[in-house]
Amino acid sequence: MSDRHDFDLVAFGAHPDDVELFAGGTLAKSVAQGLRVGIVDLTRGELGTRGTAETRAAEAAAAQAILGVEHRENLDLGDGFFEINEESLRVVIEVLRRLRPQRVIANALSDRHPDHGRGAELLHRAAFLSGLSKIDTGQAAWRPRAVYHGIQDHWLNPDFVVDIEGYGDVKAQAIAAYATQFHRSDAADTEPATPISSPEFLEHLKARDVAMGRFAGLKLGEGFQVKRPLAIDGIGVLG
Numbered sequence: 001m002s003d004r005h006d007f008d009l010v011a012f013g014a015h016p017d018d019v020e021l022f023a024g025g026t027l028a029k030s031v032a033q034g035l036r037v038g039i040v041d042l043t044r045g046e047l048g049t050r051g052t053a054e055t056r057a058a059e060a061a062a063a064q065a066i067l068g069v070e071h072r073e074n075l076d077l078g079d080g081f082f083e084i085n086e087e088s089l090r091v092v093i094e095v096l097r098r099l100r101p102q103r104v105i106a107n108a109l110s111d112r113h114p115d116h117g118r119g120a121e122l123l124h125r126a127a128f129l130s131g132l133s134k135i136d137t138g139q140a141a142w143r144p145r146a147v148y149h150g151i152q153d154h155w156l157n158p159d160f161v162v163d164i165e166g167y168g169d170v171k172a173q174a175i176a177a178y179a180t181q182f183h184r185s186d187a188a189d190t191e192p193a194t195p196i197s198s199p200e201f202l203e204h205l206k207a208r209d210v211a212m213g214r215f216a217g218l219k220l221g222e223g224f225q226v227k228r229p230l231a232i233d234g235i236g237v238l239g
Contacts, residue, residue, distance in 0.1 A: 007071070008035035010101035011150075012092075014119035015045040015079065016060040017178045021205065022150030023105050024067065024171030025164030026222050031068040032167075038071035038099055039064060042092075042119050043079040050191040051180030062177040066170065071099070080115060084122045090137065092126035097139035104144045109225055112153040112195075120149050124227060148224040155208070158223025160230065161216040168209065168220050175205070 009030050013019040019027065019039050030037050041060065044053040051059075057074070064072045075091055082088050096104075106123035107116040124147055129135055131143025151158060164171065175182060182197060195201065213221030216239070232238065 004100070005102040006036065006100040007038050007102070009103050009105065010038040010040060010096075010099055011105040012040045012042060012107070012119065012123050014042050014107050014113070014115040015048070016041045016056045016074070017045070017063070017175070017181055018107060018116070018119075018152065019105065019150070020063050020067070020171065020174045020178070022108065022152040023222055023224075024174045025167040025209070025220070026105070026162045027069060028067050028167045028170040028174070029162070029164055037067075037069045038101065039069050039073075040095055040099075041072070041074045042077045042122070043082060043115070044074055044076055045079055047079040048181070049194050050197060051178075055180045056178070059178040059180065063174040066174045066177055082115070082118070082122070084118060084125060088122060089126050089129060090135075092122060093130045093135060094137050094139065096126060096130040096144065097137060097142045100142050101144050104147045105224070106147055106149050108152045108154065108156060109149050109227070110154065110156070116152060123147060146226070146228070146230070148226055151208075151212070151223045151225065156223070156225060158212060158215060159225045161212050161218065161221040161223050163213070163216070163218045163220070164209065164222050165213070165218060165220045168206070171209075172202075172206075175202070 011019040045056045046053040107119040109120045110117050127144050127147050131141050133141040209220050212223040213219050
């Protein structure tokens with residue numbers, strides 16, 4: 001298995017808009033730092049109460065441009081119905097081996113939407129299996145160095161926090177690109193109300209980033225969890 005990676009960071013979300021919600025600031029900052037960043041959506045979000053799969057695709061492309069991410073694709077695994085089985089694992093393994101990310105961000109390990117926790121486990125397993133050369137996809141084996149899990153709807157105590165001060169506005173703009181999903185103050189909204197369509201939800205997102213930052217002595221932060229302890233090159237590298 002070669003050590004050469006292609007992408008520095010690839011964020012996987014169960015639905016278009018997931019990665020913007022739990023890692024939008026981290027992705028924007030990573031791009032600004034010169035890292036190669038990609039996004040992979042597991043489903044088209046076709047079961048969402050508001051909008052359609054087609055509008056979500058257009059919104060996802062707009063959000064990608066706002067964040068400056070160079071690559072985005074959708075695996076269309078089936079909103080609400082994808083399972084952690086051989087079929088879906090092989091689809092994700094193919095993507096991991098093709099994009100060869102050094103690090104992966106995935107959904108929260110536990111959350112309100114069942115797709116989120118299931119997506120997290122799917123990535124955790126696929127990232128390990130992708131490193132096994134006897135799984136034949138016609139590609140070289142590849143295992144990311146780490147899988148990090150974002151924190152989305154439910155509050156979870158983070159294992160580490162990324163400083164996103166200076167990137168909160170970019171994150172907010174990327175989220176606002178999903179005009180069918182979230183509250184819009186500049187247009188009449190005739191879509192059905194959902195738990196994420198109120199102005200209070202957007203305020204909740206901002207408050208959570210402030211709270212996550214406060215955990216680590218920062219003004220603004222995004223928290224992440226890990227299943228495997230982080231390896232560091234000496235205590236001096238810690239903040």
